[in-house]
Amino acid sequence: MTEQPTxxxxxxxxxxxxxxxxxxxxxxxxxxxxxxxVVLKDLGLTYPQYLVMLVLWEHGEMPVKEIGQHLRLDSGxxxxxxxxxxxxxxxxxxxxxxxxxxxRAGLTEEGSALRARAAEVPRRIVAxxxxxxxxxxxxxxxxxxxxxxxxxxxxxxxxxxx
Amino acid sequence: MTEQPTxxxxxxxxxxxxxxxxxxxxxxxxxxxxxxxVVLKDLGLTYPQYLVMLVLWEHGEMPVKEIGQHLRLDSGxxxxxxxxxxxxxxxxxxxxxxxxxxxRAGLTEEGSALRARAAEVPRRIVAxxxxxxxxxxxxxxxxxxxxxxxxxxxxxxxxxxx
DNA sequence: GGGCATTGAATTGTGCACAACTGAATTGCG
DNA sequence: CGCAATTCAGTTGTGCACAATTCAATGCCC
Numbered sequence: 001m002t003e004q005p006t007x008x009x010x011x012x013x014x015x016x017x018x019x020x021x022x023x024x025x026x027x028x029x030x031x032x033x034x035x036x037x038v039v040l041k042d043l044g045l046t047y048p049q050y051l052v053m054l055v056l057w058e059h060g061e062m063p064v065k066e067i068g069q070h071l072r073l074d075s076g077x078x079x080x081x082x083x084x085x086x087x088x089x090x091x092x093x094x095x096x097x098x099x100x101x102x103x104r105a106g107l108t109e110e111g112s113a114l115r116a117r118a119a120e121v122p123r124r125i126v127a128x129x130x131x132x133x134x135x136x137x138x139x140x141x142x143x144x145x146x147x148x149x150x151x152x153x154x155x156x157x158x159x160x161x162x
Numbered sequence: 163m164t165e166q167p168t169x170x171x172x173x174x175x176x177x178x179x180x181x182x183x184x185x186x187x188x189x190x191x192x193x194x195x196x197x198x199x200v201v202l203k204d205l206g207l208t209y210p211q212y213l214v215m216l217v218l219w220e221h222g223e224m225p226v227k228e229i230g231q232h233l234r235l236d237s238g239x240x241x242x243x244x245x246x247x248x249x250x251x252x253x254x255x256x257x258x259x260x261x262x263x264x265x266r267a268g269l270t271e272e273g274s275a276l277r278a279r280a281a282e283v284p285r286r287i288v289a290x291x292x293x294x295x296x297x298x299x300x301x302x303x304x305x306x307x308x309x310x311x312x313x314x315x316x317x318x319x320x321x322x323x324x
Numbered sequence: 325g326g327g328c329a330t331t332g333a334a335t336t337g338t339g340c341a342c343a344a345c346t347g348a349a350t351t352g353c354g
Numbered sequence: 355c356g357c358a359a360t361t362c363a364g365t366t367g368t369g370c371a372c373a374a375t376t377c378a379a380t381g382c383c384c
Contacts (some may be wrong), residue, residue, distance in 0.1 A: 003305055021298050022194060022287070023213060024305040027234050029191035030341075031312040037342085038319045048370060051185060065332060072189050075333050077371055084369085101332045101379045122180030128315035129308055137185050139304060143186040146291055146301075151194040151291035156201045192371075199372085210340060228361065237363050239341055246339085263349045263362040 005021070016096070035128055039121055043114060049085055050118075057115045061106030063096065090114060184324055201283055205276060211247055212280075214240070218253070219277045223268030225258065252276060 036047040045053065048071075055070045056062075064078055071078075082105055085091035090111035096102040126136060181290055198209040207215065210233075218224075233240075244267055252273035258264040269319035287316045288298060 021302045022198070022209075023216075023233065024302045024309070025187075025191050025194055026209075026213070028305040028309045028312075029187050030234065031309040031316075032187055033341080034318065035312050035316055038316060046369065047184075047188075051188070054180075054382080063332080071185070072192065073370095074372070076335080079334055081370075099332085099380075103333060120283070124319065125180060125184065128312055128319065130311040130315070131308070139308075140183045140186045142301060143190040146293070147186070147190045147193045149292040150190070150197050150290055153292075154197055154200060155192075157197065157286065157290065195371080208339065225362085226364095235340095236342070238343075238365080242362050243340075257363095261350075261362085265363060 001073055032125075035125065043118060043121075044088060048073075048081060050075075050121075052081060052085065053090070053111070053114065053118070056105065056107050056111070057118075061104055063102045063104050065102065067105060087109075183245060194287075197287065201286055205280060205283075210235075210239075210243060212283075215252070215273070215276065215280070216244060218267065218269050218273070219280075223266055225263065225264045225266050229267060247273075286306065 004141055033047050036050065040047065040050055043050075051071055052067060055067055059070075064075060064082065067117070067133075068074055068078055082091055082093060089108060091105055092108050092111075093103055093105050094103050127137065131139070169187055171259075195209050198212065202209065202212055213233055214229060217229055221232075226237060226244065228238055229244075230240055244253055244255060248255055251270055254270050254273075255265055255267050260268050288295070291298065291299070
């Protein structure tokens, strides 16, 4: 055995492939994080904070819940993050009037002004990838499909706990 | 203006694209983490701990430094992680004889035995992606190229601090 | 209207990532 | 040889991710 050119892969093949693909994704994500860390240092933002600011720059004030839906993050991550942005003077938070459970987050003057200084960030990042725009777009599409598939598969795996 | 069908993208275009690609990668990485969390729960491993075990299963005992090179992680992350694996009885650590600075990490009996129970993990993960094997391989190659490009670009960006 | 489930934010606790630093061992160079 | 630079692991501190819990506000159904 162990000589099937294009036959069904063995558990060994899967194990090695798994080590490669999950690590490749993990490494790419962290490499991105490292680059953003350097590029965003002048702005005083971390990578996740930048993502929140992108959402607010594009859509304006919204409830914490809605930010979480945009970024796939829950209040456990967002609450302290938004507090730090508030302490930095970039974000303003206030309880919603019509629903006292909800907290709306919006930009301060300073937070809005930061958008101009952030304008060059994306171009630098894309340039650093060395990818053509079309390739970036295709990779993004593939990753989104991957995320959707994984999210869909998760409940099925959880159901295995029987 | 704002009507250049295929012309050079504006800063606005980059800003939106940026939000998509960096977020897509981030989201995919976290979706993977969530799936692994469920699948690995029986084994009592976290996702990064599983990556370390994969390295040790494949290559056997090695210095902490070398594990870090495989996984692109430093001692600040690995030291406590290996301690937890040691506390769980899966990993054994000892100072190297010929170089007292180095600590070699290896598998215990129990750690080696866990490999058998982990055998089905990769197949479940790959299945959950809904991707063909060839597509997984190609995605992995693209991500590796991306990581290499980002790592190469990082020093250039750091040099901008002038 | 009263009781009960649901929702939204916040908090707590665990673990990972990384920068900065410490300290000990080793290397290399004059 | 002797001492400075380097290397390796570990620690500390900050921030993110996420599960689990808490608590108040809201919605719902009888």
